[in-house]
Amino acid sequence: MEEQACPRCKTTKYRNPSLKLMVNVCGHTLCESCVDMLFLKGSGACPECMVPLRRNNFRVQLFEDPMVEKEVDIRRRILRDYNKREEDFATLEEFNDYLEEIEDIVYNLCNNIEIIETNKRIEAYKRDNREVIQRNKTRVGRDEYALEELLELEKAQEEARKKELDELETEHKKKKARDKQALIEELMYSGKDAAQIVTEFAEKAEKQREEEKQLPPPKNMNEFSTGIKFGQTTDPTLLPAPLSEEGPLFVYEPLIPYIDGPTPPEASDIKSMGYITHMRQETPQENAGGFTAALACQRALQEALQCLYYTPNTGLGAAL
Amino acid sequence: MYPLSSQKRSWTFANDAQLQEFRVEQNTKYIEQHVDEAPGELQEYFLTPAEERLLLKQYEIYLVDFCRRFEPAMPKCVIGTAFSYFKRFYLNNTPMDYHPKEILATCVFVACKVEEFNVSISQFVNNIKGDRNKATDIVLSNELLLICQLNYYLTIHNPFRPIEGFLIDIKTRSNMQNPDRLRPQIDSFIDSTFFTDACLLYTPSQIGLAAVLHAASKEQENLDSYVTDFLFVSAREKLPGLIDAVRSELCCYCCKSFILYIFNLFSEIRLLVKNYQAPEREKVKAIEKKLDKCRNQNNNPDSELYKERLRRLYTDEDDLPAEDGSFHIADVSSDTSAMNISQ
Numbered sequence: 001m002e003e004q005a006c007p008r009c010k011t012t013k014y015r016n017p018s019l020k021l022m023v024n025v026c027g028h029t030l031c032e033s034c035v036d037m038l039f040l041k042g043s044g045a046c047p048e049c050m051v052p053l054r055r056n057n058f059r060v061q062l063f064e065d066p067m068v069e070k071e072v073d074i075r076r077r078i079l080r081d082y083n084k085r086e087e088d089f090a091t092l093e094e095f096n097d098y099l100e101e102i103e104d105i106v107y108n109l110c111n112n113i114e115i116i117e118t119n120k121r122i123e124a125y126k127r128d129n130r131e132v133i134q135r136n137k138t139r140v141g142r143d144e145y146a147l148e149e150l151l152e153l154e155k156a157q158e159e160a161r162k163k164e165l166d167e168l169e170t171e172h173k174k175k176k177a178r179d180k181q182a183l184i185e186e187l188m189y190s191g192k193d194a195a196q197i198v199t200e201f202a203e204k205a206e207k208q209r210e211e212e213k214q215l216p217p218p219k220n221m222n223e224f225s226t227g228i229k230f231g232q233t234t235d236p237t238l239l240p241a242p243l244s245e246e247g248p249l250f251v252y253e254p255l256i257p258y259i260d261g262p263t264p265p266e267a268s269d270i271k272s273m274g275y276i277t278h279m280r281q282e283t284p285q286e287n288a289g290g291f292t293a294a295l296a297c298q299r300a301l302q303e304a305l306q307c308l309y310y311t312p313n314t315g316l317g318a319a320l
Numbered sequence: 321m322y323p324l325s326s327q328k329r330s331w332t333f334a335n336d337a338q339l340q341e342f343r344v345e346q347n348t349k350y351i352e353q354h355v356d357e358a359p360g361e362l363q364e365y366f367l368t369p370a371e372e373r374l375l376l377k378q379y380e381i382y383l384v385d386f387c388r389r390f391e392p393a394m395p396k397c398v399i400g401t402a403f404s405y406f407k408r409f410y411l412n413n414t415p416m417d418y419h420p421k422e423i424l425a426t427c428v429f430v431a432c433k434v435e436e437f438n439v440s441i442s443q444f445v446n447n448i449k450g451d452r453n454k455a456t457d458i459v460l461s462n463e464l465l466l467i468c469q470l471n472y473y474l475t476i477h478n479p480f481r482p483i484e485g486f487l488i489d490i491k492t493r494s495n496m497q498n499p500d501r502l503r504p505q506i507d508s509f510i511d512s513t514f515f516t517d518a519c520l521l522y523t524p525s526q527i528g529l530a531a532v533l534h535a536a537s538k539e540q541e542n543l544d545s546y547v548t549d550f551l552f553v554s555a556r557e558k559l560p561g562l563i564d565a566v567r568s569e570l571c572c573y574c575c576k577s578f579i580l581y582i583f584n585l586f587s588e589i590r591l592l593v594k595n596y597q598a599p600e601r602e603k604v605k606a607i608e609k610k611l612d613k614c615r616n617q618n619n620n621p622d623s624e625l626y627k628e629r630l631r632r633l634y635t636d637e638d639d640l641p642a643e644d645g646s647f648h649i650a651d652v653s654s655d656t657s658a659m660n661i662s663q
Contacts, residue, residue, distance in 0.1 A: 258323045261525065262551050278491040297488060303477070304485025306322050307523040308551065310332075311585075 006031035008047055021061040026051045027070030029061055074109045078102060081126055083136040179205060261308035264301045270294045322524060326473040331408060333520050339411065344369045346414040366614050371607045372415050378604040379420040380515055387428060390447050394437055400478035402431035403514045409469050417616045426462040434474050458621055479510060482528035494546040505535030509593065516592045530589040
């Protein structure tokens with residue numbers, strides 16, 4: 001990978017580990033110190049394309065390719081105005097055309113194609129659709145507001161739960177202290193056997209501990225803050241599919257090869273009838289792979305005898 | 321298993337007439353489609369089915385020569401498979417559509433792959449004289465076409481393993497002395513079956529047995545007793561629908577005629593081989609000249625039409641500018657000597 005470098009002062013990430021590359025609307029990069037120096041007055045021209053720039057429009061470059069940076073910038077600007085949604089269109093086709101138009105505009109602006117015309121197009125769009133844009137802007141605001149509310153609610157719940165846990169903890173500690181005190185008092189004042197009292201108390205404590213274990217588990221969350229449900233829900237449409245009934249059990253049937261020729265010798269006959277004596281003995285390497293001379297022999301014999309009686313019209317029609 | 325193979329199901333035909341029918345059909349189809357290209361008499365301009373046969377026969381000879389001289393030396397089964405592909409391809413296509421010299425190399429290349437004879441494409445084209453880049457392009461671009469025309473049935477059952485089986489069986493069950501001396505005769509017989517349509521008409525075991533019987537008769541040996549006593553003794557039980565005990569008399573008769581029929585088959589195969597005539601060079605040259613004119617220019621790598629089509633294909637695919645020269649076929653000069661396997 002090529003090292004990132006400032007095109008003006010040629011500093012690289014290697015020489016200056018704290019190098020921060022900045023990018024402005026024109027898509028050309030500069031390092032932070034060059035920006036500081038060139039744009040001392042707050043505005044100036046890009047050293048590469050001479051486009052007038054403002055200092056406070058410089059952003060830290062997130063993507064390696066400054067062109068991507070530029071496109072992201074343009075896209076954000078365009079989408080501020082082109083904020084129609086699918087519901088605003090009668091058909092999917094129209095919505096798709098609209099999306100394509102957005103892509104066209106972004107592409108043109110990124111690649112400096114017909115900039116003036118494209119800008120005119122945007123202006124015209126803004127004029128024609130002022131109301132819709134305004135409405136959608138407020139709608140976006142409303143959506144964001146609702147989301148924030150949801151997050152707030154979640155936070156509150158979280159806090160309440162934390163508090164509950166804390167209380168439980170302190171209660172628990174107090175109880176332990178009380179128990180200890182009771183044990184000491186019992187030992188001090190009762191006339192019973194000390195060992196017996198200790199075991200009694202130990203049993204009691206054990207019992208209590210078990211009870212505590214059965215405390216209700218934390219309430220199961222089944223919703224993301226965005227309102228999307230997860231985990232097990234009682235939604236009837238999402239019930240697990242009923243178990244399908246199992247089919248009949250597999251019954252093995254021995255393979256009856258279709259030969260259409262003389263019956264080839266069985267595997268056991270290969271040796272007993274002396275076929276094997278005419279085969280080359282397998283090498284240890286071949287044997288390791290599971291190949292034996294008998295297998296090869298049987299295969300050759302089978303292939304020799306298969307379909308020896310074959311006639312094209314399969315049967316006697318042709319023969320008789 | 322040959323009995324369940326696609327070779328038996330789809331690529332074994334009843335008789336010669338059926339094959340001939342396919343070939344004539346392809347021929348007339350091509351002529352119908354290209355009838356307006358002919359300047360004069362159709363017979364003069366297009367190849368006749370007989371001329372096509374002659375041409376393909378010549379290219380089958382080239383195919384064997386090519387395989388014999390192939391470096392590294394290739395096993396027999398590759399040759400057999402390549403022949404099967406070649407014959408199958410031209411059952412459903414005419415040489416006017418696809419020139420046999422291109423299909424020939426592609427058949428061998430695919431056969432090498434299928435028979436696990438590992439050669440790379442560069443190694444492969446080293447065996448071809450002429451422009452190697454162009455040959456590479458032709459082989460690779462025709463490869464999928466060939467596989468498609470074979471209906472994706474690539475497994476070929478060659479008669480070589482059945483022959484081994486018969487030799488083992490003969491050694492075990494008959495008292496013939498040293499059956500291995502039949503091998504040279506068997507090999508030459510199988511080589512000559514390649515030039516016939518045997519692989520489209522008979523099963524590999526039948527071809528194998530015919531080869532063994534032919535070799536035995538050449539060596540003045542008699543295997544008749546082996547064949548009747550061992551191979552056809554069980555024919556009676558094998559015959560479907562004839563195990564009826566009541567009609568055993570008839571059954572016996574059927575068996576006899578069936579066996580006669582099978583024997584007839586072997587002599588048929590041998591006759592097929594015997595009747596094979598090598599095509600005359602002069603005639604083939606005239607046909608090739610004719611072919612150069614009437615072949616489908618869409619599939620001719622030297623033609624402008626083909627280059628144009630290819631260029632469009634490339635530009636359509638990834639929006640390359642048309643003058644991009646990164647592919648070979650378009651910028652090869654009109655050198656017709658590429659792929660001249662024949663010389």
